[in-house]
Amino acid sequence: MRGLVVAFLLLMSPAWAQPADPDLPLPDPPGVWRKLTHDDATTDSRCIGHPKTPLCAIETYFACFLRREPDYCDIVKAGVRPLPQVGKALHAYEEYRIVYARRPSKLDPLDPATEGTARWQPGDVLVGFMWRACWSDGGKYECEVGVENDPLFVYILRKTGEDWGFAGRFRPRF
Secondary structure: OHHHHHHHHHHHOOOOOOOOOOOOOOOOOOOOOEEEOOOHHHOOOOOOOOOOOHHHHHHHHHHHHHOOOHHHHHHOOOOOOOOOOOOOOOOOEEEEEEEEEEOOOOOOOOOHHHHOOOOOOOOOEEEEEEEEEEEEEOOEEEEOOOHHHOOOEEEEEEEEOOEEEEEEEEOOOO
């Protein structure tokens, strides 16, 4: 019996545990949302424009569109730009939450019908996000409802040199 207990303790020790992948952002707890505004001072992220991690790359990509700052899209090599004739988004800010982050698997389907040209490669990071637009109505801020039931957006992030960049986005089929 004693040998069984020692074996169990050894298996449960950190030395036997799989190391965490430092490139994978942790999922947000249910009900926790991160805020992205038109201003760095009121935005939760402190790394927009500096894509040293997959999360910083995607936050830079988000800021490109909300703030209508095409340089941010260029920084993450998104290959797209916000429409110049469209002003800044009318809503006050966006909220997003990480549902999951993982490395792609050989078992992941690549379905052109749902993913367009998005293709993952070995070494990429896949991050599933939910997001919602928020606005002010007479000083009170409200966000879209029903977002929890919307399909996720999954972003493909790829390391190029020292930085991470945007490699694609898709909505998976469930």
